[in-house]
Amino acid sequence: MITEEQSSQAVAEILGRYRREKKNLIPLLQEVQTRVGYLPRKALQEIADFLKMSDVEVWGVATFYNQFRFIPLGKYHTVVCMGTACHLAGGRLILEALERELGIKVGETAEDGNFSLERVACIGCCMLAPVAVIGDKIHPKMTPFKVEEALIPYRQEAGGELREGKSRGKS
Ligand code: FES
Numbered sequence: 001m002i003t004e005e006q007s008s009q010a011v012a013e014i015l016g017r018y019r020r021e022k023k024n025l026i027p028l029l030q031e032v033q034t035r036v037g038y039l040p041r042k043a044l045q046e047i048a049d050f051l052k053m054s055d056v057e058v059w060g061v062a063t064f065y066n067q068f069r070f071i072p073l074g075k076y077h078t079v080v081c082m083g084t085a086c087h088l089a090g091g092r093l094i095l096e097a098l099e100r101e102l103g104i105k106v107g108e109t110a111e112d113g114n115f116s117l118e119r120v121a122c123i124g125c126c127m128l129a130p131v132a133v134i135g136d137k138i139h140p141k142m143t144p145f146k147v148e149e150a151l152i153p154y155r156q157e158a159g160g161e162l163r164e165g166k167s168r169g170k171s
Helices: 004-015 022-036 041-051 055-064 084-088 091-102 144-163
Strands: 076-081 115-120 132-134 137-139
Touching: 004 022, 004 041, 022 041, 022 055, 041 055, 076 091, 084 091, 091 115, 091 144, 132 144
Parallel strands: 076 115
Antiparallel strands: 076 132, 132 137
């Protein structure tokens, strides 16, 4: 995970390439999120200062669009496809099963930082519907009953790391 210092450096570098114009707010938010992975509160403040806008104004714009995240993604970012083919094949049930199993809702990251959950539009493999992606692995033809089993290797890996003292702090 990116450290606070790395995040500040990235934000400073990005701001250095933009003019101080309000119309640059959305592109700035997008670029910072791409580099940092989410929009830390400090970055929002730095953007507000740069554009000479109030924190509230920047926060209001950022929270208006659901493309922006305000917490880091989990180590194993989990997405459930809700495109037409996956939706018709039971994508909603997969999503609900993952919410139950992970103890988080869509758009959230688990407190231990291991899993985050999102819904996405078609990811381009409709023949395998319904599809979930955990970490970087596609899980085709998912069913709610396969969810717990699909999570086992990730939980084992995360558990192993914790035992080895490699737990990750959230920023
Ligand atoms: S609709 Fe899910 S992969 Fe296309």
